[in-house]
Amino acid sequence: MRAVVITENGGPDVLKIEERPDPEVGPGEIRVATKAAGINFADLMARSGVYPDAPKPPSVVGYEVAGEVESVGDGVTDYAVGDRVVVGTRFGGYAELVSVPVDGQVLKLPDSLSFEQGAAIPVNYSTAYAGFVLMGGLREGDRALIHAAAGGVGIAATQIARDIGAEIFGTASASKHDAIRAQGVDHPIDYRTTDFAEEVMRITNDEGVDVVMDAVGPSSFKRSYSVLRQGGRLIMFGLSEIQTGDKRDLPAALKSLVRMPLATMPWWKSLQMMSENKGVFGLNMLSWWDREGLGRALDPLEAGIASGAYVPVVAESFSFDDAPAAHRFIGEGKNVGKVVLTP
Numbered sequence: 572m573r574a575v576v577i578t579e580n581g582g583p584d585v586l587k588i589e590e591r592p593d594p595e596v597g598p599g600e601i602r603v604a605t606k607a608a609g610i611n612f613a614d615l616m617a618r619s620g621v622y623p624d625a626p627k628p629p630s631v632v633g634y635e636v637a638g639e640v641e642s643v644g645d646g647v648t649d650y651a652v653g654d655r656v657v658v659g660t661r662f663g664g665y666a667e668l669v670s671v672p673v674d675g676q677v678l679k680l681p682d683s684l685s686f687e688q689g690a691a692i693p694v695n696y697s698t699a700y701a702g703f704v705l706m707g708g709l710r711e712g713d714r715a716l717i718h719a720a721a722g723g724v725g726i727a728a729t730q731i732a733r734d735i736g737a738e739i740f741g742t743a744s745a746s747k748h749d750a751i752r753a754q755g756v757d758h759p760i761d762y763r764t765t766d767f768a769e770e771v772m773r774i775t776n777d778e779g780v781d782v783v784m785d786a787v788g789p790s791s792f793k794r795s796y797s798v799l800r801q802g803g804r805l806i807m808f809g810l811s812e813i814q815t816g817d818k819r820d821l822p823a824a825l826k827s828l829v830r831m832p833l834a835t836m837p838w839w840k841s842l843q844m845m846s847e848n849k850g851v852f853g854l855n856m857l858s859w860w861d862r863e864g865l866g867r868a869l870d871p872l873e874a875g876i877a878s879g880a881y882v883p884v885v886a887e888s889f890s891f892d893d894a895p896a897a898h899r900f901i902g903e904g905k906n907v908g909k910v911v912l913t914p
Contacts, residue, residue: 573914575665575894577628580620583895583902591631594663594670600644601673603656606686607888608664608912609635611694611723612786612809613857615898624857626662633664633912637680637689647673655680657689659697659865665894667914675866681877691723691883691909692876697868698856699728699784702806703735705868706852707782711736714780716771716798718787720756721747723909724808726884728784729754731872734880740780742767750907754884768794779803801848808854884908 574591596602614632617625625632640654650656650673659676660669671677680689703709715732719725720741732739733755741756748759758774760767771780779800785791786809796805844851859868875881886906889897891914901910 572667583898598645604641606638607690609690635693637686659693675864688883695723695727701868
């Protein structure tokens with residue numbers, strides 16, 4: 572099979588097409604012929620060498636695939652050859668074939684959604700649900716702040732918050748405001764020209780918000796915490812600021828590491844946090860996956876996906892051969908929604 576391989580750490584041009592052995596199909600597994608593979612920001616960090624949990628080069632990354640079942644392993648009864656599915660892949664998604672356990676990692680893809688849209692489901696929607704619902708406890712009438720609201724997770728989080736009935740604040744560049752309003756953001760904020768914390772407090776008459784989803788990094792964590800009102804929860808799930816353009820930004824990475832103890836409320840902040848009645852959560856979907864499986868955060872979304880309540884937005888589709896261009900597209904912040912690869 573053909574696969575997109577990170578041949579070494581570096582810029583997008585280290586991504587090369589190589590022939591790799593077809594994956595085996597074990598008991599309780601299905602093998603899927605990939606029609607579209609989702610790209611996540613973690614893939615860019617893995618390529619650059621700043622994602623410690625990623626496999627070492629040469630390696631094939633990718634967390635999610637949409638395609639057709641090509642074969643089934645012993646004991647599999649709920650899926651048959653030819654079924655349209657979306658699957659979570661514990662790396663290996665940038666390939667023509669992937670094998671995965673059916674337990675908690677597979678959803679049937681409705682005919683109403685394309686394969687490209689299907690590839691936008693597993694990581695984005697499970698992350699948004701885990702953050703907003705399982706950790707954040709978002710409820711109808713709450714206020715939610717979503718950073719990078721035009722990205723893949725941002726749009727998924729917006730749709731989930733909209734479905735719950737929350738009032739939604741979202742940060743994005745001004746050119747993307749119409750797009751995020753269309754998804755349900757009530758208050759778009761241009762983070763490039765406006766201090767988002769000041770704007771949130773202005774709009775809410777200094778009351779603040781209930782839940783914040785923040786994957787930007789330490790430079791925003793403390794300010795996100797500052798806009799929480801009594802009982803508010805901050806969900807930290809990424810460090811996008813340590814990656815700029817095509818390559819890792821080592822000075823930014825070092826600054827982020829230095830800021831982390833202050834940004835994430837260490838033990839010495841505990842008494843003040845108790846008096847403020849606020850909470851801080853860290854979310855890493857890879858470690859969640861290892862301990863909980865994707866099912867806890869993905870299965871509750873199946874009905875909404877089937878009914879059309881959640882409709883993934885695809886920004887752009889690139890062929891495997893154009894994988895470097897796809898990574899550049901995301902690194903330059905051009906996407907509104909998910910970027911995918913197709914064989």
